[in-house]
Amino acid sequence: MAIVVRPRAPASGRPLSPHLSIWKWQVHMAVSILHRATGNAMAFGAVVLFLWWLVAAATGPSAYAFFYSVATGWFGVLVGIGLTWTLYQHMMSGVRHLVMDTGSALEIHDSKVFATATYIVSLGATAVTWAVILLTKGI
Amino acid sequence: MGTGTDLGRVRGLGAAKSGVDHWWHQRVTAVANLGLLLWFVITLVRLPALDYATVVAWLRQPVAAIPMLLLIVSVFYHFRLGVQVFIEDYLHNEGTKLLALLMLNFYALGGAAAAVFAVLKIALGA
Numbered sequence: 001m002a003i004v005v006r007p008r009a010p011a012s013g014r015p016l017s018p019h020l021s022i023w024k025w026q027v028h029m030a031v032s033i034l035h036r037a038t039g040n041a042m043a044f045g046a047v048v049l050f051l052w053w054l055v056a057a058a059t060g061p062s063a064y065a066f067f068y069s070v071a072t073g074w075f076g077v078l079v080g081i082g083l084t085w086t087l088y089q090h091m092m093s094g095v096r097h098l099v100m101d102t103g104s105a106l107e108i109h110d111s112k113v114f115a116t117a118t119y120i121v122s123l124g125a126t127a128v129t130w131a132v133i134l135l136t137k138g139i
Numbered sequence: 140m141g142t143g144t145d146l147g148r149v150r151g152l153g154a155a156k157s158g159v160d161h162w163w164h165q166r167v168t169a170v171a172n173l174g175l176l177l178w179f180v181i182t183l184v185r186l187p188a189l190d191y192a193t194v195v196a197w198l199r200q201p202v203a204a205i206p207m208l209l210l211i212v213s214v215f216y217h218f219r220l221g222v223q224v225f226i227e228d229y230l231h232n233e234g235t236k237l238l239a240l241l242m243l244n245f246y247a248l249g250g251a252a253a254a255v256f257a258v259l260k261i262a263l264g265a
Contacts (some may be wrong), residue, residue: 043218057194058257064191132184
């Protein structure tokens with residue numbers, strides 16, 4: 001007799017759809033989860049820093065100088081690199097979702113290739129962006 | 140909403156009584172974000188420096204301030220839609236969910252207002 005692995009049934013006894021507990025981790029599902037994770041990370045991380053940057057610029061030179069000193073410190077640069085990758089990864093998996101919305105690239109092979117490509121592009125674009133920033137902005 | 144056909148009844152309705160508006164607005168703002176954020180990152184990286192004088196001088200130009208205002212509206216609306224689905228998927232207690240959605244709306248609208256005000260203050264300031 002086959003062993004059927006099921007997620008724990010809810011109190012109501014209604015069946016649950018397959019979820020993380022029984023899925024094998026694969027690149028195309030990881031990218032999909034990462035899309036939500038990066039989106040929420042930006043909504044509460046990058047957005048706050050974006051607001052700090054803009055409001056500091058609107059407030060005056062001393063407020064901006066404080067932002068600038070934090071942002072250009074080693075920790076600020078580290079956070080900046082992380083959030084830049086987060087942006088590019090969300091952007092690329094977002095493009096993947098837009099393409100899939102049209103009914104394209106849904107086959108497993110194409111889906112995997114496209115998912116892998118989002119990592120390559122997001123990491124490459126982050127490296128290029130920060131190479132330019134660190135080499136030309138005197139940080 | 141149509142006078143009798145199934146399609147007519149479905150248009151603009153569905154279980155949430157709002158049709159595909161949420162889904163569609165998420166896609167429209169996604170496409171707008173793609174263009175606006177690429178512009179934003181490339182423009183910032185190409186500035187000679189990122190200090191106060193350079194950034195403020197840049198934001199005073201309409202060619203920078205106008206896309207920035209569009210970016211703020213599109214990005215804040217987009218994440219408000221996205222985080223809403225996140226909350227609806229993972230918060231199952233009705234009270235907690237309502238409170239979280241309320242906080243999300245205040246955060247997104249308040250943040251967008253502050254960002255728009257900051258851009259306008261710089262762009263229109265003497």
